Amino acid sequence: MNALPALKPAEIVTLIGRADEFPRLPIPLYLDSVPAGFPSPAQDYVERALDLNELLVKRPAATYFVRAQGDSMIEAGIHPGDILVVDRSLEARHGDIVIAALNGELTVKRLETQPQARLVPMNSAYAPIDIPEEANLELFGVVTNVVHSLRQP
Amino acid sequence: MNTPCFALVDCNSFYASCEKLFRPDLKHRPVVVLSNNDGCVVARSSEAKCLGIRMAVPAYQIQDLIQQKQIFVFSSNYALYADISNRVMTTLEGLAPAVEVYSIDEAFLDLKVLENQDMEVFGQHIRQTVDRWIGVPVSVGIAPTKTLAKLANHAAKQYPGTHGVVDLRDPARQRRLLDLMPVREVWGIGPRMEKHLEQMGIRTAGHLADCDPGVMRRTFSVTIERTIRELNGEVCIGLDEEPAAKQQIICSRSFSQRITQFQDMREAISSYAIRAAEKLREENRYARSITVFLRTNRFNPHEPQYTPSASTELALPTLDSRDINETALELLRSIYRDGYRYMKAGVMLGDFYEPGVYQQNLFEQGQERPRSKALMTTLDRINHSGLGRLFFASEGIRKDWAMKRAHLSPRYTTSWKDLPKVN
Numbered sequence: 001m002n003a004l005p006a007l008k009p010a011e012i013v014t015l016i017g018r019a020d021e022f023p024r025l026p027i028p029l030y031l032d033s034v035p036a037g038f039p040s041p042a043q044d045y046v047e048r049a050l051d052l053n054e055l056l057v058k059r060p061a062a063t064y065f066v067r068a069q070g071d072s073m074i075e076a077g078i079h080p081g082d083i084l085v086v087d088r089s090l091e092a093r094h095g096d097i098v099i100a101a102l103n104g105e106l107t108v109k110r111l112e113t114q115p116q117a118r119l120v121p122m123n124s125a126y127a128p129i130d131i132p133e134e135a136n137l138e139l140f141g142v143v144t145n146v147v148h149s150l151r152q153p
Numbered sequence: 154m155n156t157p158c159f160a161l162v163d164c165n166s167f168y169a170s171c172e173k174l175f176r177p178d179l180k181h182r183p184v185v186v187l188s189n190n191d192g193c194v195v196a197r198s199s200e201a202k203c204l205g206i207r208m209a210v211p212a213y214q215i216q217d218l219i220q221q222k223q224i225f226v227f228s229s230n231y232a233l234y235a236d237i238s239n240r241v242m243t244t245l246e247g248l249a250p251a252v253e254v255y256s257i258d259e260a261f262l263d264l265k266v267l268e269n270q271d272m273e274v275f276g277q278h279i280r281q282t283v284d285r286w287i288g289v290p291v292s293v294g295i296a297p298t299k300t301l302a303k304l305a306n307h308a309a310k311q312y313p314g315t316h317g318v319v320d321l322r323d324p325a326r327q328r329r330l331l332d333l334m335p336v337r338e339v340w341g342i343g344p345r346m347e348k349h350l351e352q353m354g355i356r357t358a359g360h361l362a363d364c365d366p367g368v369m370r371r372t373f374s375v376t377i378e379r380t381i382r383e384l385n386g387e388v389c390i391g392l393d394e395e396p397a398a399k400q401q402i403i404c405s406r407s408f409s410q411r412i413t414q415f416q417d418m419r420e421a422i423s424s425y426a427i428r429a430a431e432k433l434r435e436e437n438r439y440a441r442s443i444t445v446f447l448r449t450n451r452f453n454p455h456e457p458q459y460t461p462s463a464s465t466e467l468a469l470p471t472l473d474s475r476d477i478n479e480t481a482l483e484l485l486r487s488i489y490r491d492g493y494r495y496m497k498a499g500v501m502l503g504d505f506y507e508p509g510v511y512q513q514n515l516f517e518q519g520q521e522r523p524r525s526k527a528l529m530t531t532l533d534r535i536n537h538s539g540l541g542r543l544f545f546a547s548e549g550i551r552k553d554w555a556m557k558r559a560h561l562s563p564r565y566t567t568s569w570k571d572l573p574k575v576n
Contacts, residue, residue: 061239067574084575088286
């Protein structure tokens with residue numbers, strides 16, 4: 001059996017904060033109470049628990065979730081069954097992963113705007129799709145994050 | 154002092170637009186959405202309107218057209234519409250200083266502090282933002298009063314040249330539009346009032362605007378006086394105000410299958426009564442009159458017909474679900490007859506009172522239940538929290554009679570299982 005080099009904890013994972021245990025109520029209790037006696041010394045240190053929504057969803061009204069199918073975007077880290085966070089308020093730029101309407105279906109591809117507009121699968125087994133200049137490429141939104149589960153339920 | 158300025162933002166063919174959102178294959182296809190129980194058409198995409206499908210037409214009457222023209226039919230997907238509506242309203246709240254959500258697909262904006270802006274440009278900004286962020290088209294009508302903003306919105310929808318935005322602040326422009334609009338398009342003018350007005354020769358919004366408000370108030374009501382003043386640019390209805398309070402609350406549905414058992418009907422009436430009571434409390438009003446009605450299928454001449462209704466007046470106005478439920482069930486017992494196949498039933502509340510205004514007659518009997526208001530508030534809070542639902546045992550648990558929704562689309566935005574799929 002090969003001996004693995006010892007890793008310092010910090011090299012493995014970095015703790016960035018306590019995860020939110022009660023996602024429905026991210027605001028701590030007593031935040032707005034008016035204490036009758038001495039103010040609690042802990043009060044100045046009340047912080048909100050971390051909420052993943054804050055990280056993944058910048059604009060809730062414009063954000064939709066969709067589910068990826070197939071392996072055409074595997075090299076972008078998008079696996080079948082993953083949930084994609086799509087923000088419609090963002091202006092799509094060259095290189096963005098986008099959701100586009102293609103042949104009446106929603107598809108996820110990498111957008112290239114130069115030298116010519118095309119939708120590029122990120123899997124060498126698939127060919128890029130050229131978008132002719134006269135065709136109006138219809139974009140549903142820009143993918144900002146992938147939610148990929150690593151443990152089978 | 155800022156001059157008043159309101160906008161009405163209205164989603165175009167809202168339910169149909171929601172159904173198209175995740176279906177690019179339906180982009181230019183005719184789509185209709187059916188009411189509860191797949192009964193009547195309640196929304197039509199512009200393509201479906203072009204095919205001559207009228208609003209509220211019963212679905213069975215357009216079966217052939219649906220086949221011939223390949224019209225896509227959906228059952229009402231309220232989970233989807235409510236979520237999309239909420240996104241539209243939140244977006245509008247970020248764009249305007251004050252917003253009144255008027256219905257699932259309409260909102261009034263108070264724009265008086267923005268008055269120096271180019272309103273046409275601002276209207277287009279609203280339109281484009283909602284279209285891009287959420288993906289449903291809206292029309293915008295801008296005017297000095299809510300009643301005129303409603304008309305402006307109507308014009309924005311009707312005339313393609315407006316590109317979905319009409320700024321109706323210019324009095325000359327107001328006049329031109331008023332003369333074009335039939336009086337029934339005026340906010341608050343119902344079919345009955347339309348008939349009265351027609352008899353007086355008042356056919357357009359312009360005719361109505363020219364009426365003497367004082368005379369019309371004495372002939373009809375203060376409501377129409379306000380409408381006339383509003384059509385002339387005088388603000389009478391502020392944000393969060395209705396032109397007229399609703400006179401009834403009705404909860405009524407058609408059943409998915411005919412009801413022939415008293416127990417099933419009891420459950421149906423009980424749920425309608427409790428839903429009606431909930432609506433009553435949303436409006437913070439008390440009701441004194443309760444009506445229950447039943448309907449057999451009048452389209453089927455071979456079945457025995459029975460369409461009874463029964464009403465009662467309570468000793469005291471109430472907003473307590475228990476009073477309304479018990480009374481409705483008593484009324485049901487008094488009219489229910491075996492041997493009929495019931496298609497529809499409903500509960501109606503009327504004779505409304507604001508809290509604390511009811512004067513009890515010396516000889517009247519009756520007492521409010523102790524702590525009724527507090528209990529009902531708790532009940533509503535739990536049921537609105539989304540965490541669970543409290544219901545009355547009389548509503549039943551299985552609800553076999555509940556509605557038919559054969560063409561329901563997935564709950565795209567409210568269920569992890571139903572997320573739109575991308576390849």
